[in-house]
Amino acid sequence: MMDWTDRHDRYFLRLITRHARLYTEMLTTGAVIHGDRARLLGLSSEEHPVALQLGGAEPDAMARAAAIGQSWGYDEININCGCPSDRVQAGRFGACLMAEPDLVAACVRAMRREVDVPVTVKCRIGIDDDAGDERLRRFVGTVAEAGVGVFAIHARKAWLKGLSPKQNREVPPLDYAMVRRLKADRPELTIVLNGGIETLDQAGDFLADLDGVMLGRAAYQTPYVLAEADRRFFDPAAPVPTRREIVERLIGYIDRETGIGVPLAAITRHILGLFAGVPGARAWRRHLSENAHCPGADASVVRAALARAEASAAAVARAA
Numbered sequence: 001m002m003d004w005t006d007r008h009d010r011y012f013l014r015l016i017t018r019h020a021r022l023y024t025e026m027l028t029t030g031a032v033i034h035g036d037r038a039r040l041l042g043l044s045s046e047e048h049p050v051a052l053q054l055g056g057a058e059p060d061a062m063a064r065a066a067a068i069g070q071s072w073g074y075d076e077i078n079i080n081c082g083c084p085s086d087r088v089q090a091g092r093f094g095a096c097l098m099a100e101p102d103l104v105a106a107c108v109r110a111m112r113r114e115v116d117v118p119v120t121v122k123c124r125i126g127i128d129d130d131a132g133d134e135r136l137r138r139f140v141g142t143v144a145e146a147g148v149g150v151f152a153i154h155a156r157k158a159w160l161k162g163l164s165p166k167q168n169r170e171v172p173p174l175d176y177a178m179v180r181r182l183k184a185d186r187p188e189l190t191i192v193l194n195g196g197i198e199t200l201d202q203a204g205d206f207l208a209d210l211d212g213v214m215l216g217r218a219a220y221q222t223p224y225v226l227a228e229a230d231r232r233f234f235d236p237a238a239p240v241p242t243r244r245e246i247v248e249r250l251i252g253y254i255d256r257e258t259g260i261g262v263p264l265a266a267i268t269r270h271i272l273g274l275f276a277g278v279p280g281a282r283a284w285r286r287h288l289s290e291n292a293h294c295p296g297a298d299a300s301v302v303r304a305a306l307a308r309a310e311a312s313a314a315a316v317a318r319a320a
Helices: 007-014 029-034 037-041 059-071 086-090 094-099 101-114 134-145 176-185 200-206 217-221 229-233 243-259 264-268 281-291 299-319
Strands: 050-055 076-081 119-127 150-158 190-194 212-214
Touching: 007 243, 007 264, 029 037, 029 050, 029 059, 037 059, 050 059, 059 076, 059 101, 076 094, 076 101, 094 101, 094 119, 101 119, 101 134, 119 134, 134 150, 134 176, 150 176, 176 190, 200 212, 200 229, 243 264, 243 299, 264 299, 281 299
Parallel strands: 050 076, 076 119, 119 150, 150 190, 190 212
Antiparallel strands: none
């Protein structure tokens, strides 16, 4: 979710679900250690629980970056062993690390010496020509011995050559059964399923025999899918916010952020899908897309977009 789940997106998602764990975009150890930490690591108190996802393969650097992440208040440090992009591979991290479980284990041990928060791993079920469950079991077993108890597993292999990152999210077939077999073999581990899950009904089915479900692009492109997550999976008495309530709660954040110079479009680019699949979606997206980039744009643009979306929805209802 590089360039997607920044702090503005996470604040917005937290208005929809109070309990689902949020993850940052993947940040490299170099960026965390040497970059603009306020911009990269800054988070609002409302975002918790939130995990910092790191990309790297050098134990000392991973340990240092993890310690920095903990000092900024993150609840978990997650090692990305699933990204297949050429740029990530060039840095010897991401999915290619599945071929080096001993190195990942060394990173884990170094990180755990520096932080008290959990160190977790996100990976694929395999890479390239892997056949069967052997690579996944060996990788998970080695890394678990180093102290990782939580694995978020994208149920597709990653092809390190020949497929783009987009194709790697779509072309390799999903193999949910392999993830279920891993859980059956290692019941003491927390196994979270990722890949191809678009609805809470699907999530509920998987939670019958797995420990968690991760939504990535579905949560970004159709964020309101998370609106009932708290009630269904965490607290039967939890309220389900309406889209209007979410927008109204976001207004204060927009006022605060634009007041310190954050461009409105940096926030609104994350909320374009709020009305996806319901009447008014086009009016909402169009008004935000055409006006959020204008000089001096502020929360009034979002209020106007909401009014247009609701008027469009009302017109559809009258016509029906």
